[in-house]
Structures are given as structure tokens and as C-alpha cells.
Amino acid sequence: MYTISTQQIIEDVQDLPTLPAVVMEILNNIDKEEVDTHELAAKVAHDSALTAKTLKQANSAYYSTLVKVTTIQQAIALLGLVTVRQIIISAALSGCFPENNCTGFSHKNFWRHSNLVAIVARILARRLKFNQEVAYTAGLLHDIGTLVLVSKHSTEYAAALLWQQDNATTQLNAERHILGTDHAAVGEALAQEWNFSEQMIHAIAGHHHPERPGAGFLASIVHVANGITHALGPSGTQSYTPPEINGVSWESAGLDQQALNEVLEEAKAEFLKLEQDIAI
Numbered sequence: 051m052y053t054i055s056t057q058q059i060i061e062d063v064q065d066l067p068t069l070p071a072v073v074m075e076i077l078n079n080i081d082k083e084e085v086d087t088h089e090l091a092a093k094v095a096h097d098s099a100l101t102a103k104t105l106k107q108a109n110s111a112y113y114s115t116l117v118k119v120t121t122i123q124q125a126i127a128l129l130g131l132v133t134v135r136q137i138i139i140s141a142a143l144s145g146c147f148p149e150n151n152c153t154g155f156s157h158k159n160f161w162r163h164s165n166l167v168a169i170v171a172r173i174l175a176r177r178l179k180f181n182q183e184v185a186y187t188a189g190l191l192h193d194i195g196t197l198v199l200v201s202k203h204s205t206e207y208a209a210a211l212l213w214q215q216d217n218a219t220t221q222l223n224a225e226r227h228i229l230g231t232d233h234a235a236v237g238e239a240l241a242q243e244w245n246f247s248e249q250m251i252h253a254i255a256g257h258h259h260p261e262r263p264g265a266g267f268l269a270s271i272v273h274v275a276n277g278i279t280h281a282l283g284p285s286g287t288q289s290y291t292p293p294e295i296n297g298v299s300w301e302s303a304g305l306d307q308q309a310l311n312e313v314l315e316e317a318k319a320e321f322l323k324l325e326q327d328i329a330i
Contacts, residue, residue: 052206053230054199062202062236063243066146070097073142076135077246081181087131091122094138103141108134112323132183140165140190147197152204154211160197163279164190169320170275173313174303180271188253188272191246195237195254196221199229220293222258234258260299270299278317 069077072093079085095101101122108125109118113133119125126134140161149157168189175185199207206229214224225232238255246254253272256265260273277295305313 052203052209052228054203054206059198059231059236059239060243062198063240066198066201066240066243069142069146069244070100072097073100073139074245076138077187077250080135080187080247081184085131087126088123090131090135091126094122099145100138100142103145104134104138107137107141135183136168136186136190139187143191143194147201150201150204152200152211153208154215155200155204155207160193164193166279166317166321167192167272167275170278170313170317171271173316174271174275177309177313178271178303180267184249185268185271185275188250188257188268189275191237191241191250192254192257192272192276193233193237194240195233195235198236198240199225199233203229222293232258258293259296261296267302270296270302273299274303274305278313282314282317282321 072090075093076090094104104122105119105125107113108129109115113129115128117128119128122134125137129137144161147157168186171185171189172182174180175182207225210221210224210228213219213228214221217224222232222234234255234257238251241251241254249266249268252264252266253268256262256269257272257276259265260269274295277293280293
């Protein structure tokens, strides 16, 4: 077994590029509705690479704008502040983790899954009267530790993926067996390094074990959303060895069969839109 030490994890996350200041500001104020959109647009515009990625996503088929979006301010006017903030976060994160040659790992599938979990988390949050944008963002970020492992330990992570397939087990079990750590622990370290909110750190760290003390309700929402997404798969079909959903978290989501069917129908509609967009 190739064991990644706590010190190595710390060094790995410190070696990654930091998020742009405007993205950190968005993340730290994700639960605030009153935002100066002109100021936000001006700050994003100072980062040409981030602006280009944001506008590319804003013009993708998924958002179906009737006119071509050419500025951040225009994107906010057409798509709304909540959507544009989410696009900016997604665009910034993808830039921190360039694709590499980790055998068996697909960056496209990773971001597809992250976006799908974010969508389901937002649906659940609306039903539970929890902040939808916070839940969406946590869903988008929940597996961010995976990208650290893929970027910094690609050969070993490829071995973990192969072991997962050969032993018909979960990603988490395979990571622990081969690497001596897992993406939730690494994601927690990265979230701390990047100064995410305590709520977001706990959600990332606890999305596989929301029953642990201090994990918080957001971790439960992401946990259930992750389980539903894994079970469905991107196209609504059963995926390979989905993680089990914790019983307490499932009960806290309040999903009887009718409610679950409604969530699945809404999620499937969003899934189909996402699948048709090659940018994700």
C-alpha cells in the first residue's frame, strides 16, 4: 500500500494554485443575497482567463440564452446572479486542476458528477427550506479532494481505480486501501487551505459520513444528493458500486416514495440538459 501522510497532504494542497480573490469572496459570501453586481462583474473582468471560461459556460447549450453573452454584467442580467456565481466558481475550479494522464480517470465525468450532485442538493435544499445556493456549491465542491489526489499522485490513483474495479467496491474503500487516505480527508485539507467557511469544510469532510459529530446538516444534504446521483448514474441508469446512504440522513431529507419520485423526475430533466452540453 502506498500511504500518503498527513504532512504530504498538507504539502500537496499548499502546492496548488490559489483561487482568484473574487472567487474566494463569492464563496465566503455565498449565502448573501444582496450583492453589488456591477462590482462583482468588474472584479471578474480583471481576470481575463476567468472571464473567458465564465462566458464560455454562460453561452453553453445548458443555459440556452437567446443572445450571445459577451460580458459578465450581461450574463448576470440574462441568467441571474445565483447562476452566474455558480458558473464563476465552476470555471475557477476547473482551472486549478489541469487534466493529466491518470489512467482510468475522466475529468469530464468528474465535473459531470459534481454538477449533478450540486443539482440534486439544490432540489433537496429547496424542499428542506435550506439555502439552495449553499447546497449547490457544497455539491459542486464535495469531491474536490479527488482532484488533488489525481493531480499529485496520478500513478497511485490509477492503481486505486483499478483496485476498485477489480474488487467491486466503492471509491472511498479503494482510496483507503491503496493510498491510506481518501478524497474526503484531502478535500477537507484543501478547503481549510483555501479558507472556505466552516460549514463548507464540514460538508466536504463529512459527505460520506454525515453522522459524525459536527458534520452538520449541509453534509447530510450533500450525502443524500451524492447517493442519489451515484445510484442513478448520469443517464438515469445504475452506476458501478454506489455508496450507501446513511439512514439518519435519509430520514432527515424527508423523502417518502412520492417525494423521492418527484426529486428524481426533476433531477432527470436537469441531467438530460447537462448531458447535452459538451462543455460539462
